Amino acid sequence: MTELTPREIVAELDRHIVGQTGAKRAVAIALRNRWRRKQAPENLQGEITPKNILMIGPTGVGKTEVSRRLARLANAPFLKVEATKFTEVGYVGRDVEQIIRDLVESAVGMIREQKRVGVQQSATDAAEERLLDALVGEDAQSSTREVFRRKLREGELDDKEVDIDMPETGGPMQMFDLPGQGGSMGMINLSDMLGKAMGGRTKRVRTTVKEAYKPLLDEEADKMLDEESITREAIHAVEQDGIVFLDEIDKIAAKSERGGADVSREGVQRDLLPLIEGTTVSTKRGAVKTDHILFIASGAFHVSKPSDLLPELQGRLPIRVELDALTRDDLRRILVEPEASLIRQYEALMTAEGVTLIFEDAAIDTLADLAEAVNNSVENIGARRLQTVLERLLDEISFEAPDRKGETITITADYVNERVSGLAADADLSKFIL
Numbered sequence: 001m002t003e004l005t006p007r008e009i010v011a012e013l014d015r016h017i018v019g020q021t022g023a024k025r026a027v028a029i030a031l032r033n034r035w036r037r038k039q040a041p042e043n044l045q046g047e048i049t050p051k052n053i054l055m056i057g058p059t060g061v062g063k064t065e066v067s068r069r070l071a072r073l074a075n076a077p078f079l080k081v082e083a084t085k086f087t088e089v090g091y092v093g094r095d096v097e098q099i100i101r102d103l104v105e106s107a108v109g110m111i112r113e114q115k116r117v118g119v120q121q122s123a124t125d126a127a128e129e130r131l132l133d134a135l136v137g138e139d140a141q142s143s144t145r146e147v148f149r150r151k152l153r154e155g156e157l158d159d160k161e162v163d164i165d166m167p168e169t170g171g172p173m174q175m176f177d178l179p180g181q182g183g184s185m186g187m188i189n190l191s192d193m194l195g196k197a198m199g200g201r202t203k204r205v206r207t208t209v210k211e212a213y214k215p216l217l218d219e220e221a222d223k224m225l226d227e228e229s230i231t232r233e234a235i236h237a238v239e240q241d242g243i244v245f246l247d248e249i250d251k252i253a254a255k256s257e258r259g260g261a262d263v264s265r266e267g268v269q270r271d272l273l274p275l276i277e278g279t280t281v282s283t284k285r286g287a288v289k290t291d292h293i294l295f296i297a298s299g300a301f302h303v304s305k306p307s308d309l310l311p312e313l314q315g316r317l318p319i320r321v322e323l324d325a326l327t328r329d330d331l332r333r334i335l336v337e338p339e340a341s342l343i344r345q346y347e348a349l350m351t352a353e354g355v356t357l358i359f360e361d362a363a364i365d366t367l368a369d370l371a372e373a374v375n376n377s378v379e380n381i382g383a384r385r386l387q388t389v390l391e392r393l394l395d396e397i398s399f400e401a402p403d404r405k406g407e408t409i410t411i412t413a414d415y416v417n418e419r420v421s422g423l424a425a426d427a428d429l430s431k432f433i434l
């Protein structure tokens, strides 16, 4: 749980996202409120539910990015899902609960990863001991063992064959759905179950030291990780800190009088309601309460309006923030200011080839001008346009880079014009290439 103040959270987000102060402030308050709730008397904590957010703004202006960065900052489980996914053919009501199941799985991955780091050293030690057992036998003199340990660490024994007991995997994972329980809730991993029941069967295999090392390391690490506590912590993280980003909510906002597809859209809204209001979802890892999960819904609302959403849903998304369309100056700043800006990414990629890439200021100006022009003439896809324009600009250099090791390549405005302007001026070509 982060103890950052809203101002500090906004400052952190500023390192990655240009502008959009309203959205940054709203998510910063939402995150701080979580910390505040934890300070409140226990009997009140259950009553304080998150104030969910509705982000309104065109595509590619940073709605997802603000939310994703917030989640990363808070070390919170995060899931992005498109609301329209649930209007598709074959959709059956309860499927929206899959959102929570997926969130739990992402939290399990996150917690497992954190814990693996913690046991890395002991797992390495244990794997080494097992390899030494296989190499010199368990009863060897300690001096012999140490000689082999040194050789092992120096890679001298990589190709030596050893017999090692490995867990029996029993082929591909066998999963089946328990009838009548819906979705993957009833999903049981048979090999897990049988493995546990039989105390984890192993099989002796002959392999090289090098081949054996990684599986042994994983096995030892997993032995040290307690699955139950991973699951428990994951569910706790989802319930207390989870963030769900519901994209394209505007596309399921429609008055139902028109029938057909609209009925299905309203159906999805009705299905989403309990999740947002707070319910308990069954997952294969246990029950998950959704009361304190933060929902950030987002949409462009070009055609529909937030008031076209079901009143109950409107009430559950009380915080409204508008994100601005990106101006030419925003696009220019996005090229250079974020810590992992596209330009820095390309420079790093070229550095890997021994090529130094330098962008002149005038070149960056021209790139911003062109991105804005194509956004205006073809379709406004916001900052995503910078990716297509830069890719086009640099594809030749990217291709040739391995032959240009040691060179410094300066990107000038002329080079930008030469590579991209012609395309940008031709709307038909731009549609395909930029």
Ligand SMILES: Nc1ncnc2c1ncn2[C@@H]1O[C@H](COP(=O)(O)OP(=O)(O)OP(=O)(O)O)[C@@H](O)[C@H]1O
Pocket (backbone or CB within 6 Å): 016, 017, 018, 019, 020, 058, 059, 060, 061, 062, 063, 064, 065, 066, 247, 248, 298, 299, 334, 338, 382, 383, 384
């Ligand atoms: N204001 C911004 N500052 C820095 N980068 C941005 C900004 N806006 C967008 N980007 C970059 O553009 C890409 C698309 O942004 P993002 O995914 O946030 O779009 P979005 O507003 O959520 O759109 P959509 O609703 O279509 O998903 C991302 O790579 C993001 O880093």
